Amino acid sequence: MKIKSKLPNVGTTIFTVMSALAKEHHAINLSQGFPNYPSSQKLNDLVTNAMNNGYNQYAPMAGNLELRLAIAHKYQLLYKSTYHPEKEITVTAGATQAIYTIISAFIRRNDEVIMFKPAYDCYEPAVEINGGKTIPVQLSAPNYSVNWEEVASKISPQTKMIIINSPHNPSGTIWSKDDMLQLQKLTRNTDIIILSDEVYEHIVFDDAQHQSACLFEDLKQRSFICASFGKTFHNTGWKIGYCCAPEALMVEFRKVHQFNVFSVHHPSQKGISDYMQDPETYLGLNTFFQRKRDLFLSLISESRFKFQPSQGTYFQVLDYSEITNESDVDFAKRLTKEFKIAAIPLSVFNTNNQDDKVLRFCFAKTDETLVKAAEILNSI
Numbered sequence: 118m119k120i121k122s123k124l125p126n127v128g129t130t131i132f133t134v135m136s137a138l139a140k141e142h143h144a145i146n147l148s149q150g151f152p153n154y155p156s157s158q159k160l161n162d163l164v165t166n167a168m169n170n171g172y173n174q175y176a177p178m179a180g181n182l183e184l185r186l187a188i189a190h191k192y193q194l195l196y197k198s199t200y201h202p203e204k205e206i207t208v209t210a211g212a213t214q215a216i217y218t219i220i221s222a223f224i225r226r227n228d229e230v231i232m233f234k235p236a237y238d239c240y241e242p243a244v245e246i247n248g249g250k251t252i253p254v255q256l257s258a259p260n261y262s263v264n265w266e267e268v269a270s271k272i273s274p275q276t277k278m279i280i281i282n283s284p285h286n287p288s289g290t291i292w293s294k295d296d297m298l299q300l301q302k303l304t305r306n307t308d309i310i311i312l313s314d315e316v317y318e319h320i321v322f323d324d325a326q327h328q329s330a331c332l333f334e335d336l337k338q339r340s341f342i343c344a345s346f347g348k349t350f351h352n353t354g355w356k357i358g359y360c361c362a363p364e365a366l367m368v369e370f371r372k373v374h375q376f377n378v379f380s381v382h383h384p385s386q387k388g389i390s391d392y393m394q395d396p397e398t399y400l401g402l403n404t405f406f407q408r409k410r411d412l413f414l415s416l417i418s419e420s421r422f423k424f425q426p427s428q429g430t431y432f433q434v435l436d437y438s439e440i441t442n443e444s445d446v447d448f449a450k451r452l453t454k455e456f457k458i459a460a461i462p463l464s465v466f467n468t469n470n471q472d473d474k475v476l477r478f479c480f481a482k483t484d485e486t487l488v489k490a491a492e493i494l495n496s497i
């Protein structure tokens with residue numbers, strides 16, 4: 118049989134490659150973005166209670182209503198922003214499914230989608246499989262700041278969507294209020310949809326404020342916000358997230374959602390809804406992860422790696438240019454095999470694999486793991 122791939126350029130993701138290499142070489146795995154400590158016992162118990170109390174059949178297509186009410190309450194509390202729980206919020210199988218569904222609901226052949234590189238790796242294949250074209254705006258280490266004139270020059274009559282992501286994976290940078298205002302100005306009076314990937318909204322450091330798309334009234338009218346409970350509640354394996362958008366956009370989203378997922382794991386939704394009744398469950402994340410970032414960075418301050426402290430997410434980018442000229446992919450592989458520590462090379466997320474000689478390390482790990490990782494990094 119002759120198979121004509123719809124995604125001929127897509128192979129195994131770098132996360133799978135590096136995690137497999139880490140396993141093979143018994144390396145400390147700071148490559149993939151997941152915690153190596155347990156999910157909250159209270160949350161686990163609440164999900165178990167939901168199973169024992171009969172939440173075992175299909176949830177409503179848009180999600181368990183109590184959970185949607187809890188999400189709507191969070192947007193009021195944090196951003197004074199209103200989303201109608203029945204019409205403007207949909208629970209999804211992780212942020213990845215929300216992102217894929219948004220793109221397939223709106224992108225047609227030859228539509229252009231602007232995205233900022235380095236970009237999380239699920240955006241581009243979703244655009245491609247729907248016949249769209251990725252229009253990259255390449256950002257560079259160490260600041261990954263946006264040249265808004267360049268963005269303006271890339272907007273064309275074919276531009277259908279702009280994908281943004283702050284706090285940003287993989288760079289650990291965040292967008293300022295001014296960035297959001299620039300985006301708002303550029304897209305005002307257009308039909309461009311904004312896909313705002315905000316999965317790290319609760320992980321912002323040094324008292325900075327997360328600039329959610331919902332804070333900007335004109336942007337909000339054209340935006341989908343995507344979120345992930347896996348990131349927020351330390352259980353990436355549960356794959357539960359959601360998206361919010363104005364009703365007219367959400368109607369189109371649900372037309373696709375109901376036929377590729379219909380609804381997601383019901384007991385987890387009920388358990389998360391009960392857990393979220395206490396806002397500290399998500400408001401405490403900044404402090405929790407800032408302590409881990411500071412521990413990691415203080416431990417490697419004398420190493421030969423250079424860095425600017427991460428502004429958000431649970432990733433820290435380290436510049437290794439004083440150590441070697443090797444490509445970031447080669448160096449990441451050598452670190453894993455010889456030094457027993459795995460990280461992600463950023464070039465794989467860049468246009469033409471631009472290599473800024475930086476690697477991404479995940480610090481959502483136990484203090485013990487971070488101490489061991491730092492010992493290795495100090496020895497290089």
Ligand SMILES: Cc1ncc(COP(=O)(O)O)c(C=O)c1O
Nearest residue numbers: 211212213237286316345347358
């Ligand atoms: C920027 C970004 N968006 C989306 C996702 C996917 O989230 P989920 O695991 O909920 O699908 C991730 C996960 O690493 C991410 O880093």
